[in-house]
Amino acid sequence: MSPESTNDPKFAADTSPDVTEFGVLYGSQTGTAEKLAHQLAKDVADRFDKSATVTTIDNYDFTAISSSDKEHLLILLVSTNGDGDPSDNAMKTFRYISDLCREPEHNQLLSRLRFGIFGLGNTAYDAYQGAARNYKTCLLDLGAHLVAPYGEGNDEKGELYEDFVSWKSKFLVNMGSECNWKVIKEDQYTPLYQIQPVSARKHTDGQLVASLRDLDFLDRPPFHMAKPFMAPIRSCRIFTSGERCQFHCELDLEGSRLRYQTGDHIGIYPTNRIADVEQFLFAFGLLDRKDEIVQVRSSTPLWFVTPTTYVAIARHYLSINSPVSSEIIQQISKFSPSKEAREKLELLASREQFVKKVIKRKQTLYRLLLDVSSGQPWPDVPFSLLLESLGKLQPRFYSVASSNLMYENQAHISVKCERETIDNDAFYGVCSNFIEEACFKSSNLYLNPDSSIKLPLYIRRSNFKPPVRKDRPIIMICAGTGIAPFRGFIQERIAQSKSGAVGKNLLFFGCRDENDALYSDDIAQYQKQLGSSLEVQLAYSRADPSHKIYVQEKVREHAIQVYALITQGAYIYVCGNSVKLSSSMNRLMRELLIRQGGASEIEAAKELKQFRLSGRYQEDLW
Known part of the structure; x- marks a missing residue:
């Protein structure tokens, strides 16, 4: 899908008055949207000399817009989870504007708001970009105006960053034009962070913190x-x-x-591998200076304690193994150690080459640079650029x-x-x-x-919860380490069974073979404790190469039993490490409602949607 949508009927083509409230807001579950929000805010500042507040969507007071006499400009980066919902830090605002846009009298409530929006999603989910698209629709219905085309990034093949870069380059041009913003400078790097050495003598009375984990008060x-x-x-x-x-x-x-x-x-919170940290420091000519004490200053909040050392930053705080974008390659090429290295980087300029040589190979920045320079370090790359581009270790x-x-x-x-x-x-x-x-x-x-x-x-906190009523049946469907929350669910039923009977617990567990059936001893013990109320169906996908059985097939095999439990008010849970599990289970559930329940395709889709809304169908995917 193209990351652009240029034919939006409500794209604002009129001249914008001066904007007095400007923010870049993000709804982020894993940190990707947050990282892109900070990058976008810096790009706007560098290009137009305009400063933006960067915060979560729920931290911004949308209620004040309608009563304000100021023009508001907001750029939203909205991620969508598997159910089509916004992230936790964008849910409150979405509920607020969703309620408002149901009332026709509010159709000009946000007329003083001009906005841009970019959605982050994955086409493997049925509800692709549901949150971003719903945000856009609600804001337009409330009288807000788009200042530039809506954009989307698809992470299914790891190309979300490239979708963002492609959208951003056109978005900045459109937004600047619609807001009458003059380009101050272009293609010129301005450091966001100032890194200054601190002498050991000057620092003897202070406390050097390599990691937040070393601070006693945090205990x-x-x-x-x-x-x-x-x-x-x-x-x-x-x-x-x-x-x-x-x-x-x-x-x-x-x-x-x-x-x-x-x-x-x-x-x-993880710590980067020593081998990766040392290779990273070597790539940027910092290995011999790894223990050098530095003070880092910035007009934006830092996510680590300073003063500190290069090795501490690379070890505990910096996402040195982040996916590489073509944009950072373009920026870093200016600091190439040789003409040959720069020319090799420039060969990756086309999206086709970038996808083939970088994304599909899962290249990290430091490995890629050492590869194109034949192992020669890149000491001229500003450390500030690395902090900005790689971001926080999430x-x-x-x-x-x-x-x-x-x-x-x-x-x-x-x-x-x-x-x-x-x-x-x-x-x-x-x-x-x-x-x-x-x-x-x-x-x-x-x-x-x-x-x-x-x-x-x-x-x-998670919404992936067993039913409040212990007598309700539960159907658990998982693959691999997706068994984890269901171990907790079953333990909960065991604890609840001490005060009375519990509902049926039907577990479908997909694994490669018998040796891959995690917690088999625990589950055997749980079956003794719960008796017939716990039933386990295993699906082995590698035990017999000529006959692979996946968990979806095992559920289909027991369709009559599954549907009978659904009619008894069962709650259905899906957990696994593949987004494809989500789409296949959605199809299977609709198929089951049609074949076993006699529903039409439209009725089955509506019923499954209602299950989601009521919490009777839940997913926990990664």
């Missing part, structure tokens, strides 16, 4: 996203090893005051694999180590391999090797 509650709890690892056990390393990890929450509910997520989220009713002061997670080899280059998932190292290798992860190994974490 006290309350703990949250900006102040994670350092959770001791209680125990770990391996399910499978080698290339498909999968394991169980138990974390101690004692004394943290953190309270999760079954189905919530654990956000874990937490990764894991479904809690335990129930708070059974483990009040513990949280369990299931981890699959992400590892892949492409053209003889090995790529490692940042967080999964970080947790594995913490669990099983206990190497020098932190500055203090004498301390026990701990993981920085916080609780993220």
Whole structure:
């Protein structure tokens, strides 16, 4: 799908008055939209000398626009989750404007708002770009005006950043024209961050912080996203090893005051691998200066403590393995160490070559640059440019694999180590391999090797919850480590069964073979405790190469039983590491409602949508 939509009937072609309130807002679940929002705000500042407030959509007061005598200009970057809903930090505002646009008398309520919008989504989901498109429609219905064409980015093939770059280049031209903004400078890099060396003598009385984890005051509650709890690892056990390393990890929450509910997520802040950090520092001529103390200053809030060192930033704070965009390659080419290296980078200018040589090979910036320069460092690249382009090392989220009713002061997670080899280059998932190292290798992860190994974490609330009524049947469908939240669901039913009978629990679990059936011993024990109320159906996709059985087929095989439970008010849950699981299960559920329930295609689609709205059909996908 094209990232542009230039024929919008409400595209504002009139001249804009002076804008007095300007913001770049994001709705972001994983941090991608947030990163792009900061990049876009800087591009606007560099090009037009216009400063913008950058914040979440829900942090912006939309209620004040209607009563304001000022013109407001907002650029929204809106991500869509699997259900077609906005992210958590854009949901409140969406509900507010959705309620307003149902009332015709509000059709000019936001007439003082001019806006641009870019959606982030994945076409593997049925509700592709649902949040961004709904935001656009509601804002237009409330009298707001588009100042430039609406754009979309598709992450299915890893090309979202390129969609954004393509949209942004045209968007800035259109927005500048419609807002009567004069271009101050173009294609000239202005550092957002000032990096200054700090002498060791000058710093002797201060505290050098390599990581937020070293600050004593952070050991006290309350703990949250900006102040994670350092959770001791209680125990770990391996399910499978080698290339498909999968394991169980138990974390101690004692004394943290953190309270999760079954189905919530654990956000874990990773640390970059030492080998990657050293290669990154070498690529930019900083390896010999890795312990140099520097002060970082900026007009925008920093996400790390300063003064610090280059190695601390690269290790704990910077997303050095971020996807590379053609835009940053274009910027960095100006700082090439040789003519040959610059020419090689310029060969990647076309989207076709960029997709083939960079995106499909999952190239990181430092590996790509060393590749085109035949191993020669790039010392002239401003460190500020790296901070701006690579951004914050974001937490990764894991479904809690335990129930708070059974483990009040513990949280369990299931981890699959992400590892892949492409053209003889090995790529490692940042967080999964970080947790594995913490669990099983206990190497020098932190500055203090004498301390026990701990993981920085916080609780993220989730809507993926078992029914409030314990007598309601639940149908759980998963693949791989998608079993994690259902282990918690079943534990919850065991705890609830002590005060009376519980509803039917039907688990469909897709795995490669018998050895890949995670938690098989636990599940066998749970079946003894719950008896006939827990039924497990396994689908092996690799046990017999001539007859692969996927979890969707196992559900179809039991369609009569599944539909019978649905008529009894069952809740349906889908969890797995593939967005394709979402679309295939959606099709299968509609098929089931048609064949077993006699619904038409339109009726089945409406019924499934109603299941979603009422919470009877939920997905937890990554």
